[in-house]
Amino acid sequence: MQSQQQSGQPHIFQNQVVVFSKNYLPLARINLKRAIVLLVTGQAESLGFGSTQQWEVRSPSVVLQIPEHIRLTSGNPERHWKAPPVNRREVFRRDNHTCQYCGSTKHLTLDHVIPRSKGGTHTWDNVVAACQRCNSGKSDRLLHETGMVLRTKPKAPIHPAFASQFPKGVNAFAEQFWKEQQPVDT
Numbered sequence: 520m521q522s523q524q525q526s527g528q529p530h531i532f533q534n535q536v537v538v539f540s541k542n543y544l545p546l547a548r549i550n551l552k553r554a555i556v557l558l559v560t561g562q563a564e565s566l567g568f569g570s571t572q573q574w575e576v577r578s579p580s581v582v583l584q585i586p587e588h589i590r591l592t593s594g595n596p597e598r599h600w601k602a603p604p605v606n607r608r609e610v611f612r613r614d615n616h617t618c619q620y621c622g623s624t625k626h627l628t629l630d631h632v633i634p635r636s637k638g639g640t641h642t643w644d645n646v647v648a649a650c651q652r653c654n655s656g657k658s659d660r661l662l663h664e665t666g667m668v669l670r671t672k673p674k675a676p677i678h679p680a681f682a683s684q685f686p687k688g689v690n691a692f693a694e695q696f697w698k699e700q701q702p703v704d705t
């Protein structure tokens with residue numbers, strides 16, 4: 520057991536905790552605050568595993584031991600998470616402020632892939648960022664009538680706890696994690 524830190528020091532919240540899936544696959548590093556939320560809401564449990572560093576977090580009514588590793592108790596972390604509303608800000612953020620047809624980053628609008636006039640819904644899988652030119656060029660036609668192609672298939676953004684942690688994907692994170700666990704040869 521290594522040294523414990525007391526809360527009251529704000530920087531304790533900058534410590535990071537590794538989240539494992541229910542199947543013990545290391546998923547991502549998240550900050551201590553998010554780990555606490557997962558633990559106190561029962562979405563995750565402590566995982567006694569190798570290193571036993573813990574952080575002690577005190578509130579007036581409770582003392583929490585936050586371990587370095589936690590494991591999700593649910594098979595599907597996104598089940599507990601509601602996707603953000605479909606609006607300009609969230610869609611532009613998901614689409615990286617880029618027109619999903621031509622890649623332009625200027626004069627962005629929201630486009631319904633299947634136009635609303637043809638029964639298209641205002642949902643994550645039917646709304647994309649599109650520049651004004653593409654949007655008005657497409658008008659209220661269906662994609663196959665225009666020859667335009669989507670750069671990526673639109674879908675709801677993934678859990679924010681993990682989104683920023685997956686620049687290289689889950690497998691890359693797992694690989695790197697296990698590498699770090701190995702003793703260093705000199």
Ligand SMILES: [Zn+2]
Nearest residue numbers: 618621650653
């Ligand atoms: Zn465009």
